[in-house]
Amino acid sequence: MSSGKQGGPGGQRWTQTWLGGARSAGVDLGRPGERLGLPAEGSGSAAGYGRRLGALFIDWVIALLISTLLTRVLDWTPSQRSLTTLAVFALMSWILVGTAGVTIGKGVTGIRVARLGGGPVGPVWALVRAVLLVLVVPAMIWDRDYRGLHDRAADTVVVNR
Known part of the structure; x- marks a missing residue:
């Protein structure tokens, strides 16, 4: 043997x-995005992990700052601040991706969310994406095109601008 x-x-x-x-x-x-008809490089190509994580970090810091201000004004407990941070992050993601296709962090890192069929993401699909994003686990399961389950459910892809 x-x-x-x-x-x-x-x-x-x-x-x-x-x-x-x-x-x-x-x-x-x-290559990532090839099956989806995305270009290999440049604008419209699949955004890599580094930019996506950088955007997530920036958006989370913004949500944390907003919830900290709310906590101090409203005298909330640390656990209430944590839930508020998550809610602010989800709300930012939903509204900004649904209307502009980018969050502040995505704009800073040069990426955006796009619908595979073209057109804007819209409020309904942005809500689906945001809810799955804050559940964390769906966003951590990626395919070879760098799409998390939250992107697959909303039929979106994060691309370079």
Whole structure:
């Protein structure tokens, strides 16, 4: 019986194929956004993780500042401030993405949310996206086009501006 250390093409360790993902196993998945008809680079291409996380950080800091101001004015507890931060973040995301396709953080990092079929995201799909975004888990499950479950449910994609 084999020890499991060798195997596969070229004597690679078997763990190199499943730990490295499909590409290390020789499966060509294409580039992010290719299946969606997005360009490879520049405006309209799929936005990467770094810009998206940067935008999330900026938007969260803004929501935290707003909720801190509200907490001080209304004398709320820390737990109420935490819920307020989440609510402000969701409200910002819903309104700004639904009307302009960008939040403040997305605007600063040079990305936007677009509907796959074209046209504006709109208030209904922006609400679906925002609700799933604040649930966190759907936003953490990504596909090869960098779309979280919140984007897939709203039929949106985050692209470079």
